[in-house]
Amino acid sequence: MSDERRDATVPGAPRRRTALLAFERFYRSSEAGTLAAVVLLMVLLTFANNQFLTRDNLIFTARSFSFIAIAAMGACFVIIVGGIDLSVGSVMGLAGVVAAFLSSHGYGTIPSVVGALLVGTVSGLLNGLLIAKGGLAPFIVTLGTLSIFRSFVYIVTGGFPMQGFGPSLLWLGQGFFIGIPMPVWIMVVFWILLTFVLRRMRLGWYAYSIGGNEEAARLSGLPVDRVKVLVYVIAGLMGAIGGLLLVARLGVGESTAGLGYELNVIAAAVIGGVSLKGGQGSAFSAVLGAALIGVLNNGLVLLGVGEYLQQLVIGAVIILAVSIDRIRAKNFA
Amino acid sequence: MSDERRDATVPGAPRRRTALLAFERFYRSSEAGTLAAVVLLMVLLTFANNQFLTRDNLIFTARSFSFIAIAAMGACFVIIVGGIDLSVGSVMGLAGVVAAFLSSHGYGTIPSVVGALLVGTVSGLLNGLLIAKGGLAPFIVTLGTLSIFRSFVYIVTGGFPMQGFGPSLLWLGQGFFIGIPMPVWIMVVFWILLTFVLRRMRLGWYAYSIGGNEEAARLSGLPVDRVKVLVYVIAGLMGAIGGLLLVARLGVGESTAGLGYELNVIAAAVIGGVSLKGGQGSAFSAVLGAALIGVLNNGLVLLGVGEYLQQLVIGAVIILAVSIDRIRAKNFA
Amino acid sequence: AGGQNEAASSKPGFLNFAVVAKSLNNPAFQVAEKGANDRAAELGDVGITWTAPTNADAAEEVQMIEGFIAKHVDGILVDSLGPSACGAVNEAIKAGIPVVMWDSDCPDSERNAYVGSDNFKGGYAAGLLYAKAVQGKGQQNVAILTGTPGASNLQQRDQGFTKALDDQQIPYKIVTTVPCYEDLAKSVTAVEDTLRGNPSINGFFFDGPWSLLVDPSNLPVMTSKVQSGALTVVSFDTLPPEIQYVTNGSVIGLVGQTYYGWGYQGIQVLYQIVKNHLKYPKFVNTGLGIVTPQPEMVGDQQSITPQAMNQLWSSFSFKEKPLLPQDLH
Amino acid sequence: MAHLDALSALSVHHLTKKYSGVTVLDRVDLSVRPGEILALLGENGAGKSTLMKILSGIHRPDDGRIEFFGREIELRGPKQAQALGINIIHQELNIVANRTVAQNIFLGREPPATWLPAWSGWIDIARMNADAQGLLREVGLASLAPSARCAELSTAQQQLVEIARAISTESKIILMDEPTSSLSAAQVESLFQLMRRLRSGGLGVILTTHRIEEAFEIADRIVILRDGKLVADRPAKETRPQEVIQWMVGRPVGQLFPERSSAPHKDLLQVNGLSGGKVREVSFAVRRGEVFGLGGLMGSGRTEVARLLFGADRAERGDIVLNGRKARIASPEDAVALGVGFVPEDRKLQALILDLAVRQNMVLASLRSFSRGGVIRRKAIERSVGAYVRDLNVQLRSASQHVRFLSGGNQQKVVLAKWLMLSPRILILDEPTRGIDVGAKAEIYALIDRLASTGIAIVMISSELPELLGMSDRVGVMSEGRLVGVLDRREATPETVMRLASMGKAALEGGAR
Numbered sequence A, B: 001m002s003d004e005r006r007d008a009t010v011p012g013a014p015r016r017r018t019a020l021l022a023f024e025r026f027y028r029s030s031e032a033g034t035l036a037a038v039v040l041l042m043v044l045l046t047f048a049n050n051q052f053l054t055r056d057n058l059i060f061t062a063r064s065f066s067f068i069a070i071a072a073m074g075a076c077f078v079i080i081v082g083g084i085d086l087s088v089g090s091v092m093g094l095a096g097v098v099a100a101f102l103s104s105h106g107y108g109t110i111p112s113v114v115g116a117l118l119v120g121t122v123s124g125l126l127n128g129l130l131i132a133k134g135g136l137a138p139f140i141v142t143l144g145t146l147s148i149f150r151s152f153v154y155i156v157t158g159g160f161p162m163q164g165f166g167p168s169l170l171w172l173g174q175g176f177f178i179g180i181p182m183p184v185w186i187m188v189v190f191w192i193l194l195t196f197v198l199r200r201m202r203l204g205w206y207a208y209s210i211g212g213n214e215e216a217a218r219l220s221g222l223p224v225d226r227v228k229v230l231v232y233v234i235a236g237l238m239g240a241i242g243g244l245l246l247v248a249r250l251g252v253g254e255s256t257a258g259l260g261y262e263l264n265v266i267a268a269a270v271i272g273g274v275s276l277k278g279g280q281g282s283a284f285s286a287v288l289g290a291a292l293i294g295v296l297n298n299g300l301v302l303l304g305v306g307e308y309l310q311q312l313v314i315g316a317v318i319i320l321a322v323s324i325d326r327i328r329a330k331n332f333a
Numbered sequence C: 001a002g003g004q005n006e007a008a009s010s011k012p013g014f015l016n017f018a019v020v021a022k023s024l025n026n027p028a029f030q031v032a033e034k035g036a037n038d039r040a041a042e043l044g045d046v047g048i049t050w051t052a053p054t055n056a057d058a059a060e061e062v063q064m065i066e067g068f069i070a071k072h073v074d075g076i077l078v079d080s081l082g083p084s085a086c087g088a089v090n091e092a093i094k095a096g097i098p099v100v101m102w103d104s105d106c107p108d109s110e111r112n113a114y115v116g117s118d119n120f121k122g123g124y125a126a127g128l129l130y131a132k133a134v135q136g137k138g139q140q141n142v143a144i145l146t147g148t149p150g151a152s153n154l155q156q157r158d159q160g161f162t163k164a165l166d167d168q169q170i171p172y173k174i175v176t177t178v179p180c181y182e183d184l185a186k187s188v189t190a191v192e193d194t195l196r197g198n199p200s201i202n203g204f205f206f207d208g209p210w211s212l213l214v215d216p217s218n219l220p221v222m223t224s225k226v227q228s229g230a231l232t233v234v235s236f237d238t239l240p241p242e243i244q245y246v247t248n249g250s251v252i253g254l255v256g257q258t259y260y261g262w263g264y265q266g267i268q269v270l271y272q273i274v275k276n277h278l279k280y281p282k283f284v285n286t287g288l289g290i291v292t293p294q295p296e297m298v299g300d301q302q303s304i305t306p307q308a309m310n311q312l313w314s315s316f317s318f319k320e321k322p323l324l325p326q327d328l329h
Numbered sequence D: 001m002a003h004l005d006a007l008s009a010l011s012v013h014h015l016t017k018k019y020s021g022v023t024v025l026d027r028v029d030l031s032v033r034p035g036e037i038l039a040l041l042g043e044n045g046a047g048k049s050t051l052m053k054i055l056s057g058i059h060r061p062d063d064g065r066i067e068f069f070g071r072e073i074e075l076r077g078p079k080q081a082q083a084l085g086i087n088i089i090h091q092e093l094n095i096v097a098n099r100t101v102a103q104n105i106f107l108g109r110e111p112p113a114t115w116l117p118a119w120s121g122w123i124d125i126a127r128m129n130a131d132a133q134g135l136l137r138e139v140g141l142a143s144l145a146p147s148a149r150c151a152e153l154s155t156a157q158q159q160l161v162e163i164a165r166a167i168s169t170e171s172k173i174i175l176m177d178e179p180t181s182s183l184s185a186a187q188v189e190s191l192f193q194l195m196r197r198l199r200s201g202g203l204g205v206i207l208t209t210h211r212i213e214e215a216f217e218i219a220d221r222i223v224i225l226r227d228g229k230l231v232a233d234r235p236a237k238e239t240r241p242q243e244v245i246q247w248m249v250g251r252p253v254g255q256l257f258p259e260r261s262s263a264p265h266k267d268l269l270q271v272n273g274l275s276g277g278k279v280r281e282v283s284f285a286v287r288r289g290e291v292f293g294l295g296g297l298m299g300s301g302r303t304e305v306a307r308l309l310f311g312a313d314r315a316e317r318g319d320i321v322l323n324g325r326k327a328r329i330a331s332p333e334d335a336v337a338l339g340v341g342f343v344p345e346d347r348k349l350q351a352l353i354l355d356l357a358v359r360q361n362m363v364l365a366s367l368r369s370f371s372r373g374g375v376i377r378r379k380a381i382e383r384s385v386g387a388y389v390r391d392l393n394v395q396l397r398s399a400s401q402h403v404r405f406l407s408g409g410n411q412q413k414v415v416l417a418k419w420l421m422l423s424p425r426i427l428i429l430d431e432p433t434r435g436i437d438v439g440a441k442a443e444i445y446a447l448i449d450r451l452a453s454t455g456i457a458i459v460m461i462s463s464e465l466p467e468l469l470g471m472s473d474r475v476g477v478m479s480e481g482r483l484v485g486v487l488d489r490r491e492a493t494p495e496t497v498m499r500l501a502s503m504g505k506a507a508l509e510g511g512a513r
């Protein structure tokens, strides 16, 4: 609810134009720093390489980070509620290969998608129950399920990449709608959806409160455990959708799908301005963080930055991006 | 200070034998659960495979997890002070390849070791300053330096494995002393050292205090920033030593050294019973966590558990181990 | 390595090629890069951007290829991180950019050619070496060390290996397949623990180089079992650290790919396709590099000695003759 | 009792509660009628909060019955208690700092949008904010915007938000656990008016407080707990404060404030033109052995003066002269090195490491003197901790006990001990007796007096006038970030202090300076 931060604490402040107010609100929000970094980066790249600001390059770049962004929105929800989900990479992989398995074994698109969503639901449920009802630390539980779900990925694929999906499944990953790739549409839909859930719906509000002060939430009679389970299920679902789209986009279900993505996904959320302390964050943060890394990767390729220096640049930009945010935050601290 | 948790809260409890008291103290500590899991696992493996309880197998298994354990002790220190260090895998790699570079270019063992330690110090300093003085979130800073240091690894190695170390450097990784591998000795030495620092030295007490309540520590006049920087430097050094020994043990410095180890290292600390909330933990936890994973890996291979199932078992054991701890904790809650 | 040709790229007729490797962390790719640069220098009007995904992740590789498509390079050499990367190869072709695969192929894609060797054949060659060594020695209990479970190129090597044993009528059983997740430290522990845990194992096939990239002192159980004649080991790849294991007799032989040829012939083939519109067969075989204690014929391939291989590595004087379509049949 | 119960809204019988074997509530009988305000008094750790938590469904009793309007009930959770109409204001603030005032008030009871089915979870934010505005007016926070973030509120405002939350639903019983501890006199008065309104509407209220005079002002009946046992249950009109204190403490408490005698000493601390944050041009001097009181309304900037003095916040202007020499205090570390100690207003958040042992908390500030070459001298620590535990009469089971498990008064003594171990020259106390029972208060006052007599200069911030006047040699009064006057012992009366404190900006600009 960053839009509601600090406003109107000064009673009787002169009425300013709504637009100005909205801008100030945004400037004070935790996403502003990363947005500034993304914009800066895009401006620099536009000047540095004339291929950057082309329609094709932009939509392909958007598609390439959409999978991470979708999963990162789920991760962001988990972080808001004060948890963490390390299993997301494996959930992405498992959902992807399950859909691939079904589709390449002649099942239609709907059963394949349902299969992937089921994977997301069940894995999220398992994480959520162990954490909320079992009282185990999220880091450990999801570290354990990270291994377990990856093992299932190996079992499903048997080590063989699965191909030959139905055309409508492929379309989900590779198709376009009004010139925009489907995964980007889906990312945008979830972005809007999650933003509504977080800002306007009870579930979102409860999540912020639980992450902000779990004790207070419990004493206020919030169904803390149920909310937590639900949030992990949503994160599982978002991870599954990300993985499904990734596999559909690549057209292959491989056992390495999503391997090691947990760090990328969580990093996207955190770079976007979500605090791991919980109680704070937005869907926009997750998209922004994923976008920063996606645009950066694209820029490094376009500029032909040497292979040894790529990681150096990535690391430096991550630190710079949050430093920008830090300076912004100091400005009105 | 986990041994002092809640002890003697029952007034006028009859004087019991010190041994019994010590046992109870330990039982109440957060390491007890993992220790139980390790012991249980070892008993099971002893019955399941007659090669398990052989001197060779035990010392080689100990050696194989000593590198992680050393780095995990450093990670544990960082976690105690309320931080996290994701860059540890890259620090391990960089320290290792720097030592390898020096040694294979004809420098003696001492310059090589000093080079590795310098890497640890400088990287820890960079992390610590950005976090303590720059006020940036530890997760992001060390995510950034994870990339940056790995880039340096590539630059140092140029992609080529470096071999031909001096014999005394090799001895550090491969040698034995009274039948025990050197890395195991070094792990034990650091275990004792760090335990002493945490329990008997001002730095350790400060670290627990800062992790427990940073605001209160600051308002008690503690040099919070300096302690944090120092702790990150120590973690950098421990990571560097782990990486140095790893490379010395393998006899080759190549660019994948330590790649992705951050998760293993932090997992070791957390599985051992360190809470990511800060203010709590011990060197023993880190060793225990590393041991659990090391013994488990050893057991899985000894038993010839299929490649697809290994991860399943590992994940399940991690969750079981903390569940044991959970049940124990409930017993006297 | 990359980027130095931006200025030259404006010259008419100058070609900008992009090379996507699997990773940066392997000398094989260094040699390949040298091969590519050598051929580019010989040709004179080619510039190379050499790059690799930071995380060995196929989706990241796809993004790189898309980046090069957007950049309108004149041709791309791709080393596939898995079938997942293959869709992007087709996109490049569709965008009118010729693509030549190297090292790891995308067999079902529209790529112009594949330059490299067949993983199955490599495994088969390793199997032949193994079969020859154990001929008449009775039942073989073989363990396989692999990288990431399910990686398809590794699986092809394993299949080639077992096929050779079948063809040579060796009585064998694959006892276990241990993964090391491409981590050297894990690989040596895995090999040692496997041998310790199951003393009946008398054969080991490493489908990648990992545990031979380290000092021999890491493998005491393996070494002593080999010395007592109770174990036969054959491994993939011919990277510098591995050679010593042939010299000291721990390993009966190494089967590797021609790393230099990947780059050298890759650029050659791509150049000829782009510049001169030559037609190559889909599979441009660069052959295998096999190292055995004494030169011998393995299948249809001539092996070389460890000394000869070491000589090549230390002088970095790998040589290739540029292949033209008529050289291949 | 049976006929009484028929009249009571809520009653408990033989209520017993144990924590790890220790009996905290011992067969307590108690009842509150509709339209009655009951004051529940007792020392720190007597079991007041425990009783209230049981009544609000948070903890379960080990034994005993609870009756609600004559019907026996079993409370399984806070939600159920709320549904019955039992609401509680907790002793510890339960505010989600990152959320708005309205969101906190309606936490768990957000008004659903009418244009969508309720299960959708869609919230009617406009209605919520409008309702919150009304509730804020009722608790005297009319000027506060419902969309303000709670993190930016003062403790007092947060406390009032909690009160608004408790009255936001139909209640039959409201349990108020020390609601006044952080409120100003005016705010307490408006709270009491609200309580009287609620009482006349037939509500039953149970109130705890450590300010005994408040109980006499508002309560109909006074109930006293000592060591978990009910020791008295009297109509307020038939009781005298001295009796109450004796019941609470179990012995007669002599004089609350010690006889202060101050010998004329030289100035030890001089503050010249200190500015920073809301603090503007504050200048004063404190003599060796003097207790310098700082009074003023809530939010007048007293805490900020203390934080600036201690280096916790950065001063924009002004200097601090210590013992005739200009001191550079840029951080608490500098302050501690110069022998300045600071007891902050919120001991749990700012002074204590709750999950560390008493021992470690006590030596935190002086650890340097307890270590040689960085190694801790355990024996010396043991001796010193033991001495202070005895000297300050800290009630604990062992020095290894985590401070979390100590009562408020004992926690505050641990904080004081922490600074005493430093042998400070200057001690800044911010609300040193907040939430502390009378017995402990008397001990802390005696201690402050003793410290002053050893030559320490003490700056004491207090919102309790009797305390401020009873302890201070001189009283500085703050208003709107400025020090508007310094009164010496004879001049300082409740009237003079309040007059200065409520001098607005206008008066200031009018001429005082």
Ligand SMILES: Nc1ncnc2c1ncn2[C@@H]1O[C@H](COP(=O)(O)OP(=O)(O)OP(=O)(O)O)[C@@H](O)[C@H]1O
Binding pocket: D019, D020, D024, D042, D043, D044, D045, D046, D047, D048, D049, D050, D051, D091, D405, D406, D407, D408, D409, D435, D437
């Ligand atoms: N969760 C708990 N676990 C163990 N002991 C507890 C717990 N909560 C309270 N106690 C103990 O129970 C006793 C009663 O505590 P309670 O909080 O009810 O006191 P109180 O009368 O409200 O005191 P105060 O005036 O300081 O608020 C104390 O000795 C306290 O240490």
Ligand SMILES: Nc1ncnc2c1ncn2[C@@H]1O[C@H](COP(=O)(O)OP(=O)(O)OP(=O)(O)O)[C@@H](O)[C@H]1O
Binding pocket: D152, D153, D154, D155, D156, D296, D297, D298, D299, D300, D301, D302, D303, D304, D305, D345, D463
């Ligand atoms: N530690 C702190 N950090 C940030 N803001 C603070 C802190 N302490 C007080 N404030 C804010 O400063 C404002 C001024 O309050 P301050 O505490 O200085 O006044 P005060 O006269 O001491 O009042 P009180 O009696 O409530 O302590 C308050 O609105 C409060 O929110």
Ligand SMILES: [Mg+2]
Binding pocket: D048, D049, D050, D091, D177
């Ligand atoms: Mg209480």
Ligand SMILES: [Mg+2]
Binding pocket: D302, D303, D304, D345, D430
């Ligand atoms: Mg104050």
